[in-house]
Amino acid sequence: MSFPARRLRRLRRSEKIRELLQETRLSPKDFICPIFVQENLEKRQKVESMPDIERLPLNEIVREVGAISDLDIPAVMVFGLPSKKDDAGSAAFDEKGIVQKAISEIKKNYGEKMVIMADVCLCQYTSSGHCGLIKDNKVDNDSSIETLTKIAVSQAKAGVDVVSPSAMMDGQVAAIRLGLDDAGFSEVVIMSHSAKHRSSFYAPFRDAADCAPKFGDRKTYQVPYTNLMEAIREVEADIKEGVDIVMIKPALAYLDVIAETKRRFNVPLSAYSVSGEYALVKAAANQGWVKEEDIVSEILYAIKRAGADMIVTYFAKSAAKMLQGNL
Ligand code: PBG
Numbered sequence: 001m002s003f004p005a006r007r008l009r010r011l012r013r014s015e016k017i018r019e020l021l022q023e024t025r026l027s028p029k030d031f032i033c034p035i036f037v038q039e040n041l042e043k044r045q046k047v048e049s050m051p052d053i054e055r056l057p058l059n060e061i062v063r064e065v066g067a068i069s070d071l072d073i074p075a076v077m078v079f080g081l082p083s084k085k086d087d088a089g090s091a092a093f094d095e096k097g098i099v100q101k102a103i104s105e106i107k108k109n110y111g112e113k114m115v116i117m118a119d120v121c122l123c124q125y126t127s128s129g130h131c132g133l134i135k136d137n138k139v140d141n142d143s144s145i146e147t148l149t150k151i152a153v154s155q156a157k158a159g160v161d162v163v164s165p166s167a168m169m170d171g172q173v174a175a176i177r178l179g180l181d182d183a184g185f186s187e188v189v190i191m192s193h194s195a196k197h198r199s200s201f202y203a204p205f206r207d208a209a210d211c212a213p214k215f216g217d218r219k220t221y222q223v224p225y226t227n228l229m230e231a232i233r234e235v236e237a238d239i240k241e242g243v244d245i246v247m248i249k250p251a252l253a254y255l256d257v258i259a260e261t262k263r264r265f266n267v268p269l270s271a272y273s274v275s276g277e278y279a280l281v282k283a284a285a286n287q288g289w290v291k292e293e294d295i296v297s298e299i300l301y302a303i304k305r306a307g308a309d310m311i312v313t314y315f316a317k318s319a320a321k322m323l324q325g326n327l
Pocket of ligand 1: 119121122123131166167201202203204205206211218273274275276
């Protein structure tokens with residue numbers, strides 16, 4: 001008789017035993033659903049490079065959030081498209097700005113049923129398309145974080161639950177925390193795009209949100225995609241500055257960064273599966289080359305398996321339907 005083989009297949013014998021042994025679970029409650037709201041838009045508008053994603057006029061917001069809430073998704077992340085851009089990005093902190101209006105509409109109708117998150121950045125609002133303010137042809141860090149703080153406070157006044165700075169300016173979390181606390185919003189949560197990489201996976205988003213830089217690129221502020229330890233230093237800095245939830249972005253090509261962050265820090269961790277990840281899957285699925293639900297399931301489980309506690313994904317609605325067996 002030979003030595004008994006280690007029979008790993010024993011635990012894969014039946015559907016039920018596989019269910020029992022499943023290490024990673026996914027639920028609609030893990031998702032954060034991005035929504036784009038555009039000022040002065042008359043009706044919903046398709047985003048060419050992101051099939052099934054639309055830019056919404058303000059009067060569609062409540063209906064959309066209702067549909068998201070019905071799917072048991074606990075959070076939305078609001079991105080705005082203003083009708084006017086300027087050098088100061090002033091539409092971003094206008095108390096009557098499109099995002100501020102969207103936040104108060106959602107708050108009024110779904111205040112208790114939805115965690116309202118909003119992007120805090122400048123690229124949709126500045127004439128330069130950069131995430132900060134321009135001084136001497138450069139993206140200036142310290143004046144930018146003052147403006148980012150004004151944006152966060154204006155969103156807090158509108159009723160936001162979570163502000164999500166994505167500009168990758170140094171010190172943005174500390175500045176926003178101080179600004180929020182000074183204005184009486186110590187309960188507003190900061191979920192920072194802590195390690196946001198300089199990625200070509202953002203291309204479809206720039207089409208959706210009209211925020212491509214008009215000159216240069218984002219290499220002086222976003223993390224190089226070659227660097228894991230630098231990403232970890234970004235996370236570390238945000239934790240020191242008092243962040244509540246950190247985010248790794250993009251997700252799929254950065255599972256090592258997610259895993260390393262999870263291993264090193266005891267902090268809630270989100271991952272942003274970005275527009276390019278969405279577009280790639282949609283393109284292949286629409287050609288019939290892969291089965292969308294299967295690929296989406298595998299990707300979202302992988303992001304969770306790597307260590308994400310929550311996932312910002314454009315598949316939030318369709319994946320929630322899939323998980324509830326309605327697809
Ligand atoms: C801008 C911002 C970007 C994304 C979210 N916020 C684009 C960028 O940095 O160019 C990308 C999100 C996505 O691709 O889904 N601050």
